[in-house]
Amino acid sequence: MRLILTALLLLSMASCGLPRGGALQSEIIGNETQERSDIAIYRVSRETLSSISRWPAPNTNGSYSWPNRGTPAADKPIRPFDLVDVIVWDSEENSLLASPGQNTVRMQDMQVSPAGTIFLPFVGTLNIAGLPHSAARARIQRKYEEVIPSAQVQLNVRQGTRGTISMVSGVNRPGPIQVDDPNFTILNAISAAGGPSAQIQNPQVKLIRGSATYRRPLEQVLSNPRNDALLLPGDKVAIEKDDRYFRSLGAASREAIVPFETAEISALDAMSLIGGLTDMRANPKGILILREYSPKAVRADRSGPGNTRSVFVIDLTTADGLFSAGKFPIYHQDTVLVTESSVASATLLFTLIKQMTGAAFDVSRL
Template structure:
């Protein structure tokens, strides 16, 4: 009788093992299958266990910043008028029937008076006035002098408005896109972005690009306030583009959520990436099998593998074991990069649990069918 029970138990174990090796549903490859694809086993990927040296060699973040040409450009005097600038003029006359004002009015507004290519503007009764190279105040005095002989005590106001001269185009993820004149309060990049209403995305992941004469520079928005040199002086014709960071990684396997995840900060560690998708599944996740799949550039791959014979980008699979004494520290220090795939394998017992459930369900169904058959035979 005892031998019979042992035989049935052994048969059950064999059945469970067979069932576990068959097509039970699972989240992806197990550790054994991943390791079988290593270069050491004639695969095409290098399997690397993460340690302190590996975390240092792979801690690469996007290199953003302005070149010396951008940083060394001094602040332009915002009061200096240039060809292409557009001016707004208001002329007050001290008589009811003046030269320029309509009947019953004593003020005339001339909007969008553009400075021509030669640097002049034309004002009725004052003629051609040299504007380029002068300040609005100097232009005001010139116009006043020309009109003083024709109308008593003229009062003139000159202001610069957006036009084709010293202006900057601001587009992208800002509150107010548009073309803005470089004025005294808006001569630097941060001030111009404030003039455009500020960024319309999370400041921590906002990237600011400046295009000038065919050259491009880019910085993180927050860097404008952390590094004074990053807050560059603007030039007429600059184009400013604000974009949200588009970097992302993919989380798969036995995690709380399997999805493509956008970066929420400028840098993100492996432990933060796992936390962003709900952590390891408490019922199936294997803390000894956290893998990061990445195409590593040649120079970094050489440092990680300690080899000099590699050519081109290499497929690397980094392995984290969170159960090791320093496993969580390594996961905290390992930097996730754009395009990475973070994959968590299932714990071995998870497949056995599935197999047991499948076998139990099968045996229960067989028992139910046998009972039905016995009832039919008895009737």
């Protein structure tokens, strides 16, 4: 009778659900879940990777856009607050500008106004900001030729006090940097500031330009010349630690908030960072990546996710699944859920039965 009662007790425990550390795959992406319209489920394979890789990145706080590198000017553009010298050569006898016996007039140390203009005698106010040196000289030349046909113009430009960028933090020598080269880039600025601080792991470059903020891993700026953007006067640059992370849950060897150690992490990298799978509990066919996209990224034509809440299923028991996991990117705030194996639940049940039946026999001997 005691054995029968023990068996009934164990069956009732099994029907109520045995204690587990994670969900079963069927509980997350079972038939009922797949029929719901508020969650999209995708199996990661060689066939699906090509389309998933073209989807917009999730809109999270850990990802920012990055400006185009820009095209360096062949000639340095003139900016507000630059200082210019204009020398006009006039060979006419009755010159409007030159005194008797002189054939040149020098107008020196004229500061370009905040509006980008200078004032010239007999010409008036002239806008030259944004023009390269040669174009500005040609514009002044044309204006003077309207009143002095024989005039020849020489133009000299010196950078004003506003041509600076600021290295805010994360470098060995923070502070303002005078920029006189139109080809001055992010890496030039970091080098001029003594390089990034050695205490920052996986450093990120943060660029503030006006009201816009850009961010890129320093590793990507170093490896791709197109990311080494040209800097503009007034830009602010900071080197910061990487604040991106993903979550590890379920039957993983480590349940934790895992920071990004490199610029890019694949699903296979994530498996290594969490210490792999728990041997007796994990279901290697049910590695789930839970991700939330911006509503703007949702597409009905498969050029984007079908829903903001998306689940990606990875099978680590096949060669295709392993190779695909190595190319599937993990993004900031993703959740990597290692599901429980149903065999593990059965093993636990049998263990409990063995323990409790052994206890029942011990009681019967009393």
